[in-house]
Amino acid sequence: MSKLAREIEGAFRENGIRFTSQRFLLLEHLMRSDIHESADEIYLSVNRKMPKMSRASVYNNLHALSEAGLVRQVPSEGNIARFDANIHRHHHFICDVCTAVEDVPWFEPPQPGDTGLRKYKIRSFEAVLRGTCPKCK
Amino acid sequence: MSKLAREIEGAFRENGIRFTSQRFLLLEHLMRSDIHESADEIYLSVNRKMPKMSRASVYNNLHALSEAGLVRQVPSEGNIARFDANIHRHHHFICDVCTAVEDVPWFEPPQPGDTGLRKYKIRSFEAVLRGTCPKCK
DNA sequence: GTCCCTGCAAACGGTTTGCACCCGG
DNA sequence: CCGGGTGCAAACCGTTTGCAGGGAC
16 A cells, blocks of 8 residues: 555544545545645546546535545635645645646744734634746746 | 715726716725625625615626725635725734634735745735634634 | 445525616716 | 616526435444
8 A cells, every 4th residue: 555545544544534435535636736626626536536426525525624634725716615635834826817726835924912913813824925827927 | 975975986987987876885885894794795785775786786896896996805714705895905814703804904925035935926915814803702 | 233424416505697778978 | 879787587606415325433
C-alpha cells in the first residue's frame, strides 16, 4: 500500500470517520491536486474512476471530510463551493481573468490589540488576494 | 432633498447609470444599513416600501450597482450573496454563532517582495476573520 | 447485528432569464 | 422616440434530502 494510502487510512481512523472506498477516492483525489475544483468538478473527476458514485455521496463526503478537518472549503467566485486538501495554513489568490484559485504563503493577521479587533474572539484568519496570475499576465 | 439623496443621484450620474426609483431605494437602503443583508433579505426589506418591486429588479440592480462600484459583495457563509454599500477599505468578521458579518478596520497585506507574492499582479486584498462576536460571547 | 453510508431521484432555494410593457433621458 | 429598466413567471443549477438497500466494524 502506498504511503499516501496509509496516511489517508490513518487520518480516517484518527478522526473517527468510517472508511469507505468513496471517501478514500475523494480524499486521494483532493490530496493529489491543488487546483481547488468545485464540488461538481470533483464529482466529474472521481466519476471517471468510480462511475457509480453518486453526486449525493460526493457532497455528503465533502462535508464529512470538512467536519473532520481533512479538507477545507475555499473562497471562490459565484457562490459555488471549492475544496482544498492542503490543511497547512495558507491564503488564496483568485485570478480575475481565469478565476483559478491558487495557494499563497501564510502571513499573520495584525495583533488584536493593534486594530480595534479587541472585542472579538478570533478563531481563524483567511486572506483573499485578487489580480492577475502569472499565466494570464 | 436630503444630503443622502443628492449624493446618490450624483453617484448615479457620475457612473453613467440610469436613475430609477428602484435603484434609488436599493442604494439608500444599503447606505443606511451596515448589517450586510443577503440579496433576498434586501428584497424583503425594500418590498415593504415598494411592494411591486420584483426580485428580478433587486438582483439585476445589485449587480448593476456592483459593477458601478457603488456597492460590493461581501464574503459569507452558505454560498449566498451579501452586499455592502461601505466602499471604504475595510475587512470583515463573520460570527461562528450567529453568522452575522461585521466590518473591521482596514489593515495592509504584506509587501509582495516579502512573501512569495512577486509573481502575481495584485489588485485587491480582502481578509475574513472568524470567531465569536461580542453579542455571542 | 447495528448503524452509518450509498445511490437514486425528487425537492429545494437562491439566482437568472425570456418577454411584453414602461419610463428616463 | 429609443434603449435600457421593470415585473412576472418559469427556468436554471448547485446542493440537499428521503428512502430503501448495502457495507464497515
